[in-house]
Amino acid sequence: MFVRRFSLRDFRSWDSLTLDLVPGTTVFLGSNGHGKTNILESLGYLSTLSSHRVSSDAPMIRNGSASAFAGATVVNSGRELTIDVELIEGKSNRARINQSPARRPREVLGILQSVMFAPEDLSLVRGDPGDRRRYLDELLTFRIPRMAAVRADYDKVLRQRSALLKTAGGALRRGSGSGENVLSTLEVWDGHLAAHGAQLLAGRLELVHDLAPHLAESYRSIAPESRPASMRYRSSFGTSLDPEFTDPTRIPGIDDVAYLEERFHHELSVMRTKEIDRGVCLVGPHRDDLELILGDSPAKGFASHGESWSFALSLRLAGFALLRTEGSDPVLLLDDVFAELDRRRRRALAAVAATAEQVIVTAAVPEDVPDELEAAKFGVEASETPEGRISRIVSKDWSATTDLSEGVENRD
C-alpha cells in the first residue's frame, strides 16, 4: 500500500500542508527541530491512533490551536480510501472514512498499515513492559482489526473493575453490609474481564508464535556476529497457566480462548484477597510482558547499546516481514535512523526498505540516506512567524537528486 496524498492542519509545527506522494522512497530532509518527525508522527497516528513519542494527544495540537487535523489517501492494491482524524482539545477525537463520519475513531485502524522505526524504539528493549505490550497490540490490530474493539472493551472493564476493587476494600474494612453486594458485582466483572482478556491473550500468544522466527531471522541478518535473539510471552497468571502455553514454538489451538478464559477466572479467584487489599487488578494482559532474550540472557539490562539497537530494529523488521507474509504491504516509516546505524545494519535496513511499496524517511542531510535507496526528496524548514514557529516544504538544490519540493505549495 502507499499514501498517495496527505494533509495536515495545525498538527505540531505544521499549520497547513497538502502533499502528493508516490510509491518508492520519499525522504524529508532538514535540520534538527524543523518538523520532519512531525510528518512521520502524523502518518503513524493515522495508522495506530497513537503517537510514537507521547502518550496523550494534546501535544500534537499546534500551540495556540484548539484542534489538529491529519488525513491521508491510501492506495491498497488499486483500491483507494481516504481517512482523516481531528484531534480536539478537551473533547473526543473525530474520524472520517471517505468523508463520512466514523462511529468511532478506531474504525480507521487497519486502513493505513505502517511500521515505524524511530530512535524511541530503544525503549522496546530497555523500557517498561507497557512499550512491548503496545508493540504487540499494534501488530495484533493490523492482523486482526476486531482486536481494537476487544482491547477497548478490556480496558473499559479493567477501569470499572479497578474502581470496584477500591470500593470493595473500603466497604469490607468498614464491615459494612454493602461489602457483600460489591463482591457479587465483582464476580460479574470478573466474567467480563476474563472473556475479553482471554481473546486478547490468545491473539498475543498466536502473534508471538508467528513473529518469533521472523525476529530470529531479522536479528541474524543485522548482527550475524551476535548471539541469537528470541522472544517469549510472559504471563501474569503465574502457575495458573501451563508454561507450555507461552512457549513460542507451541502451535495455537482452537480451544485456547476457552482455556485461557477459565484460567483467567481461576487466577482472579486466587488473587481476590490481594486485589481487594491493594485496590488494583493484579493479573491479566495489562500486567504481561514480552521477554526479549539474547543468547540465554534477557536483553533488558544485559544487551549492549549496539545489541539493543539491533534488537529494536529486528522487532520492527520482524513485524514488517510478518505482515507482508500475510498479504499486507505496510508503509515503512524510518525516522532519522540511518545516521545511528553502522554500515552493516544500514545495508540490512536499506535492503528491506528497498522491497517495501512505500518508504518514508527523515534525515538531516542526503548523505544519511543509503545510496541503495532511490529517493524523491522534500526539504523541510521551520521559521518564526507571528503565529509561532511554522514548518514549510521548501525548494533545495540537492544536486543530481530529485527535488520534489519545487512547485509544491503548503496549501490550505
Ligand SMILES: Nc1ncnc2c1ncn2[C@@H]1O[C@H](COP(=O)(O)OP(=O)(O)OP(=O)(O)O)[C@@H](O)[C@H]1O
Ligand atoms: N504542539 C506543537 N505546536 C507547535 N510546534 C510544535 C509542537 N510540538 C512540537 N513543535 C515544534 O516542532 C519542532 C520539532 O519538530 P520535529 O520533531 O518534527 O523535528 P525534526 O525535524 O524531526 O528534528 P530532529 O532532526 O531533531 O528529530 C520543534 O520546533 C517544536 O517546537
